[in-house]
Amino acid sequence: MKTKEKIARKIKNMQRYVDFLREQPADEKELVKNYLLKSAIERNLQLAIESALDIGEVMISSENLEKPEDYRSIIITLGKEGIIPGEFARRFSEAAKLRNILVHMYTEVDPAMISQILANNLDDFDEYARYIARYLDKV
Template sequence: MLDQTLTTNKINDIRNYLDELLPLLKKESREIIDESLVLHTVERLFQLIVDSAIDLNTHIISQSHLAVPADYQSTFIVLGENKILPMEFALEIAPSVGLRNLIVHKYGNVDMKRMDYLQYLKLVSATVINID
């Protein structure tokens, strides 16, 4: 059985982080890159969004007794395989974990357009209510 407090808190966390992030993403890419405070804020908010989604995915997977994913990226795929997320969407958003790793470990440049966590929120919120 899902912990409704945990799931609600994670969904609200993602929503709040997105509320902070989206206005920053309206800036031109060059403007974000040139303003280190804005860049670091964008990076950190993105990391928090992905980490919260992974936490939520992991909770859903463990409490629903689904297959144990091989890695964090696979948590989205497991949710897709079990129709908690549409599979096409799961395949699209799963690589955002790799983008998160690029940011955290400074492996390279990140294309912030590869995430669609607004859609993730809509899909997970609608589905989580029906899991129990």
């Protein structure tokens, strides 16, 4: 499978997870009382982040860039190489920290934090996808 096709498939998957998240209530109290909803939101958020990281890894590999040592470095590397803007990379790289919390500290995920992300940060995934698509259009 060609790189552009692989990335397009991963962007489509990422968007599906984000679309699901956009449909959910962002109310912290609802997340506290509804375990099933909170779990579904956490899982789709984790999958959206992992999709973004997978896209970054494919980009890094296809451009023969130095392999990052951790998840956060994937996004930072894309910024350093001009694939995405540096300031956006610094902000969006925080998603890697959230991924680690969702995966490794799942019993300690703060509903207030999840609520805040649903209300304020889902557009970052769209912005990321646009930067990746623009870069691929140029190469």
